[in-house]
Amino acid sequence: xxxxxxxxxxxxSHGNSVVRVxxxxxxxxxxxxxxxGAVALVHLVSSVTSPLGGDSLELTVEVGPGASLDLRGVxxxxxxxxxxxxxxxxxxxxxxxxxxxYLPEPTVVTRRADHTAVVxxxxxxxxxxxxxxxxxxxxxGEPGGVLSTLVRATRCGRPLLHQQLVVGSPAVDRxxxxxxxKRVVGTSLMLDAVPRASGGGEWWNVVPLAAGGxxxxxxxxDVVTVTRVLDAI
Amino acid sequence: MLTALILADSxxxxxxxxxxxxxxxxxxxxxxxxxxxLESFLHGRLLTAGxxxxxxxxxxxxxxxxxxxxxxxxxxxxxPAQREASRAQGRGMLRAARRAWPSERLSALPRDPHQxxxxxxxxGDAFEAALTCAYxxxxxxxxxxVRLLGLDPFxxxxxxxxxxxxxxxxxxxxxxxxLGSPALDLLAEAHVxxxxxxxxxx
Numbered sequence: 001x002x003x004x005x006x007x008x009x010x011x012x013s014h015g016n017s018v019v020r021v022x023x024x025x026x027x028x029x030x031x032x033x034x035x036x037g038a039v040a041l042v043h044l045v046s047s048v049t050s051p052l053g054g055d056s057l058e059l060t061v062e063v064g065p066g067a068s069l070d071l072r073g074v075x076x077x078x079x080x081x082x083x084x085x086x087x088x089x090x091x092x093x094x095x096x097x098x099x100x101x102y103l104p105e106p107t108v109v110t111r112r113a114d115h116t117a118v119v120x121x122x123x124x125x126x127x128x129x130x131x132x133x134x135x136x137x138x139x140x141g142e143p144g145g146v147l148s149t150l151v152r153a154t155r156c157g158r159p160l161l162h163q164q165l166v167v168g169s170p171a172v173d174r175x176x177x178x179x180x181x182k183r184v185v186g187t188s189l190m191l192d193a194v195p196r197a198s199g200g201g202e203w204w205n206v207v208p209l210a211a212g213g214x215x216x217x218x219x220x221x222d223v224v225t226v227t228r229v230l231d232a233i
Numbered sequence: 234m235l236t237a238l239i240l241a242d243s244x245x246x247x248x249x250x251x252x253x254x255x256x257x258x259x260x261x262x263x264x265x266x267x268x269x270x271l272e273s274f275l276h277g278r279l280l281t282a283g284x285x286x287x288x289x290x291x292x293x294x295x296x297x298x299x300x301x302x303x304x305x306x307x308x309x310x311x312x313p314a315q316r317e318a319s320r321a322q323g324r325g326m327l328r329a330a331r332r333a334w335p336s337e338r339l340s341a342l343p344r345d346p347h348q349x350x351x352x353x354x355x356x357g358d359a360f361e362a363a364l365t366c367a368y369x370x371x372x373x374x375x376x377x378x379v380r381l382l383g384l385d386p387f388x389x390x391x392x393x394x395x396x397x398x399x400x401x402x403x404x405x406x407x408x409x410x411x412l413g414s415p416a417l418d419l420l421a422e423a424h425v426x427x428x429x430x431x432x433x434x435x
Contacts, residue, residue, distance in 0.1 A: 162305065163309065163411060164412050164413060165412075165415070171273070172276070174277075177259070177277035179415060180264065199426075200422050205312075205423070210307035210308070217415050
């Protein structure tokens with residue numbers, strides 16, 4: 001299945017963030033909340049079981065100057081192998097001149113899944129983006145499949161964060177220089193001018209990025225522990 | 234080739250011996266205690282941080298824009314402790330290099346350059362630079378393991394010799410890698426926060 005969806009949010013003359021373009025294509029179904037305010041709320045609903053092997057999904061999001069968007073998931077994404085044995089692919093591309101909060105629910109990489117997920121964000125000089133990602137290797141008691149995630153964020157073309165994470169190679173997943181045998185990886189990226197205290201514990205930390213912004217990372221054995229750490233930041 | 238050999242030599246006075254690449258923290262937590270756990274650590278390090286560093290050394294050797302590479306490597310190194318360790322080792326290497334191999338290209342490096350960029354500029358050949366960098370990404374932690382854990386030097390050397398350093402260097406020459414290692418980032422930051430005696434700078 002190939003699908004692309006597009007979402008454009010802009011500020012209207014009353015100071016409300018309104019959805020100007022909403023083009024869904026199953027399974028990428030965008031559901032805007034019926035409320036008018038400074039922040040537009042849109043839920044991203046997977047309206048068909050997806051991604052399966054062979055799927056290619058693309059979402060493009062544009063947020064204009066002064067506008068603000070909360071884009072949320074509603075359920076965990078289960079990455080599954082397809083009948084063809086082909087890998088699956090998904091991408092989300094943000095072009096931000098306002099503010100975006102992207103909060104998908106956890107992604108579970110099931111056994112034999114082979115998925116590549118790309119998130120790209122280009123910000124202008126005052127744009128703000130926060131992005132949370134929680135990856136789970138396999139369902140309970142199941143080994144994980146193969147997942148490659150790439151996050152690249154730039155501000156006015158200058159790179160802020162460029163991180164690839166590949167899970168599903170047992171030797172690296174187990175290595176204390178890889179995932180240290182943990183099943184769940186959570187990251188929370190905050191690209192804004194808010195100063196945050198650095199710090200951390202045994203398997204989590206909050207650090208300032210070189211070119212501005214903050215990244216929180218947590219490793220754990222379950223989603224609850226990792227989510228709790230990210231929520232506290 | 235000789236330059237690569239000198240840079241990879243543990244006796245090269247670039248200050249690399251004070252860095253353990255996260256091994257000290259891993260050993261302090263009991264994550265690395267013996268040869269099998271060291272092998273797992275080195276394997277993971279080579280395929281993540283090693284590949285990343287090697288890719289940037291290769292790109293610098295090919296003559297790509299050094300300021301751009303420096304910014305791209307920063308974006309691929311979220312941990313400030315790892316950025317500082319890379320720049321400290323770059324600084325140390327550059328100090329020794331200015332005496333040994335003075336050249337115009339060295340002055341094109343940004344201030345406090347990341348170590349892979351210095352290696353790339355000095356070695357000049359993409360594969361050799363990647364190989365040097367990939368090797369250094371595991372040789373430092375390996376010798377730190379001998380000092381910290383009292384492991385058998387022959388056993389540790391055999392582990393280093395068995396790693397696919399050449400394959401990683403070849404992959405690093407193909408495209409600019411971006412592979413992160415969440416655990417290495419966490420270990421590097423925890424090492425900085427650790428109170429008490431630390432033998433290594435990273």
